[in-house]
Amino acid sequence: MIPWVFILVSFFASVIGCICGIGGGVIIKPVLDSFGLYSVSTISFMSGCIVLSMTAYSVLKAQLAHESVIEKEISIYLGLGAAIGGLLGKQLFDAIKDLFAQADTVGAVQAAALFAVTLGTAVYTVCKSRIRTYQVTAPVLCAGIGLILGILSAFLGIGGGPVNLVVLYFFFSMETKIAAQNSLYIILFSQAASLLFTILTGRIPEFPGVLFACMVCCGILGGAVGRRINKKIDGHIVNKLFLGLLVVIIGICCYNFFRYI
Template identity: 60%
Template sequence: MLIFFLVALAASVAGAICGIGGGVIIKPVLDLLHLETVTTISFLSGCTVLSMSCYSVGKSLLAREHSVSLKTGTPLALGAAVGGLAGNQLFAAVRELSGSPDTVGAVQAACLAVVTAGTLLYTVNKARIPTRHVQNFAACVVIGLALGAMSSFLGIGGGPINLVVLYYFFSM
């Protein structure tokens, strides 16, 4: 249990410094160590990400920082909540179909590698890619849905992925 705490603490500190959260670090590191099942690791990573998110939101509210418009933030949050439930269902379906926890971990790792590579490519080329300013309610819900499903299925907070999406679609 100490190793889980140390990994979560180190990932949370590194994520806070980089501004990306720690979930994208926690899940692959714990998967690599093979100390628990994929389901347990996803749960532990999710709990850590949830606690970091609650802290960040609480800190922003106490400081009276309001950098996200309710017009876009609310449908994004609604979509992300539904997407999180869908991502959990997708995870359960892949687990059920595969029959092997290692297969589920491999599917998650492959998806995370593709998403991380896409995030890196966007980050390197973002100066040449014009951003959008999406305000349509339905579009915000769909974007939130995709982010929530991906983050939940992968068992990460989605920090770098969310940053790229928020930057591109909402010019944040």
């Protein structure tokens, strides 16, 4: 039963992740952690790979279909910063994991960090109509913002998560659907760098091969379905889905924190 649950979680998380531009890892990582079947390192690795496959498909498909709304003058620097951040975030994860006698205790740190990020995102989302936004264009600032997003993405093993959208709203005044697509572009860079670092340093954790392959395939399929839905629904519905998702993630983070400590 459990393998099918993992596969379904990968599919539906990728559908929602593609619609909202959060990558899906922010759902996959805490939900799979809550089952306690695999180590934190294994779940982080699997989640990152699923997110990478989904975002790669979504970004490439949008480019080939000439439907891309990626702000290349901005997102290329965000992506480069996110790639460097992905490397640093992975190193940060390994360093914190090595601090504890029980390696999975790092899961409590991840859960607490994700809780704080998600709660802050929820508060901003509710109040964003009253918050002034900006139009950052300086390449150095864009790269710096991407760097921070990449570190969070790789350390938490969530791809990009809700924080990407808030950052794109606040610093670049992007409309919901445009922010969603640009968020996937940033996630692609950070997760690719994180995976490359893991491979080159030989720190790939043990994982169930067949289940992993099925989850990756479902991640890509979920990205395909999510793209279709995103094109048909209004931005207001995306906002409501996004906010509801944040509430669920906050609850799961609380559960995981107390399970790991």
